[in-house]
Amino acid sequence: MSPGTQTDRDPGRNATAVSADPAAVHSDPAASLLERCRHLVDDLSFEAVRRWKDEHPGRPAVGYMPIYVPRPLLEAQGCLPVALFGGGDQLEIIRGDSYFQSYICHIPRSTVELALRGDLDVLDAMLFPSICDVIRNLGGIFNLLSPEKLTFYVDLPQNFSPEVGGRFYGEQMMALSEALVERGAKPLDDGALRTAIAAENTRRRALGKLDALRRAEPWKVPASEAYLVVRAGAVLPTAEHTTLIDEAVEAFRAREARPYDNVRVAVVGSFCEQPPLALIRTLEKAGCDIVDDDFQLGMRFLHREIETPDDEPALAALARAYLDHGVATASRYIANGTKGSELISRVGEAGADGVVFAAASFCDPALLDQPMLESALDRAGIPHTSFKFSENTGQFGSIREQAGAFSDSVKLWGKSA
């Protein structure tokens, strides 16, 4: 192996540089695909959703906040699920700030800003999963601002017994399904749901290939680029996104790239409000190969594919998948087992050398979870570092220094860092 450093890499290999350097576009098999992804991710006016609605008249587009909603249910009813992650660092907040006190995280501000600008008018319904008090109350804010629009609180069960939590969750999904029918969705059909679940499983396999390549050859698939590929699916039907992921994997594989002398890290805590892409790149430039993360966790919320046995209704199967196979993230009560054990397993499976905690400022779930996870990592001898961000963070100097120092210390001292 002939190690280089991340800063040595060809800038034409990242999506932003692609459009600025035509020569690089032609030299990188992934360039045009990444450009398309970047366009989809940056488009805060949801043109892709508008196009989909034009092509599917009368069918609802359903926005949902992080982390997880049962997307196959929506697709089975002919809806387009649209994952919302706020406005990122592209959106100037003019009115959104006046709805929130200074000590509230940033994603609700930019989401309200988008709504007030009219960008979310394309959505026929908004779903608010039960991940924290902010997202929960944001649903109430939308209800007060737009009482005519369907806002639905997805109260994901914290009881994981199929007879108790499973039944409640199933009832909730039925209530959601009926509410969507009132907005133009097709009635829920078991066969259609099985088809939608199968599509979700196919996407999951595609994501698995992408993640496997990231882990095996991170120099070919920087996390910042994998991020764009995954994030593009926020506004695409599942099948279309799966095709995109497959193409991306092929393009990344075709790259001729050399390994860097980087440390391998897992990034934890960014499951809801997303870090700016430049922040992810900053970590990479500081010498970190991000081989595992919980960015935009929703599409990877389940540990395994959703099984749909013939003798079980598809809706029950969808509920059971959530109960039995949900990842151990901060918004999910860990009823059994040791806190942090799943993170340690993930670090091991990804071959990560350490963990970077990157939580959004004022994110209660992530920040309350963090000390417990840090203790678990300490007990396991896994080095870690932490910082906070906001989706519109624009200064990365201190983060780069911190990540660089962490990377160096892991290289020098390994587990004792």
Added chain:
Amino acid sequence: MTTPATDAVKSPSAPPPEAAPTPITPSKDASQLRQKRMIGEHFERLERAPEEGNKVVYTFVPGNLTELLSALDLLPVLPEINALQSGMRGKSRGYIGEAEKSGHSEDVCTYVKCDLGMKKSGNISPTGTQLPDPDLLLLSYTGCFTFLKWFEILREEYDCPVSMLHVPYQADGKITPEMRRYVVDQLERDVIPALEKIAGKSLDMDRLSEILELSRQAEDDLVAVWESAKHKPSPIDGYFGGVYYVGPIFSAFRGTEDAREYYRELRAEVEERMAAGRGPMTPDGELTEERYRLVVEGPPNWTSFNDFWRMFSREGAVVVASTYTKVGGLYDTGFRHDPDRPLESLAEYCLNCYTNHCLPNRVSLLEQYLRDYEADGFLINSVKSCNSFSVGQLLMLRTLEERTGLPGGFIESDLVDPRYFGKANIENRVQSYLQMLASHKKGPKRRSA
């Protein structure tokens, strides 16, 4: 999550030890003396619990299952109340510092950090007795996401079992049969067996019903106390004074003979004051002139509680209704524990706590309070620690102003972190607000409230 008043909080005429100066009162009412004795005895029982073989359950205020614990002779500890007491006793700053030194973010709930710091500092109760470790953590997950994380953290500290009760949120402003059944199912299948296991006995449903009947009687009297504020002048302050009134019913005493008697006495005392045309007690004695009638949304600040209260009482401002005093039960909208439907009734109680209601419901309740209590305006105290309360309050402010035409005020502080209580700034805001209210009262007629 914010919490209501405390089993250790004393009546307005007898603030906690080491808190602000003692109000001037000629004598303590019988209810005040009773509450003081109840609190003292409870903490003594807790201190003796390990040697007497009594089992201890830590749990939260909103949606607590006190009657269930009592029926199994289990002793509750309420960490939020310990935190707010630490705030009133000037100890929270140190406790929060302890927690932050051990890695907890400055961004997160200060109740949690105060509780953790208290634990790390020896776990001494508000009355100075030793608190026992929990035999079980009863995670009544009602209206506040932080509860879930709080007890995950405590589980690591104490290495004891947790029983989780997930209470669905009233996102559509109503309790559905599915929500009720989900809670009852959890009670039957998970919570009660877990409690029985540590209690070493089976739940006697007849005894539970008897306890619930005592709860119901106390709840009737508490509602009469709240509604006394419709009288002019109001004989009570439904916020600063109210947090003392809810102490027994929100905490370890609901469903006890003592609590029933406390509320019977309190009601009689309040009705006597009302009949005599007397105003509420304040830190400086009886309020003699009621100039402003306010409704307040949000928890109080505990670290400067009496200073905060005086900003209102010295201007003749009386809080005639508040939402914070409903986080442990919205009795004034009709809910009562029902001895004939014990588990369903407990489920409905959990589901019906104030912060388990959606924002549109909360706005409607405030609107109703403004109208029913003939208030001159409303004020929101937004606390940094509690997203459950705080997120959406700025829109609530605007919506209420639009609907009622009444002036709203907005101030920011925290529950128990004194770094977030800027006395001069808050006092300026309160005074400016009250001046605006005075102008408004003299001005054109308001819209129907």
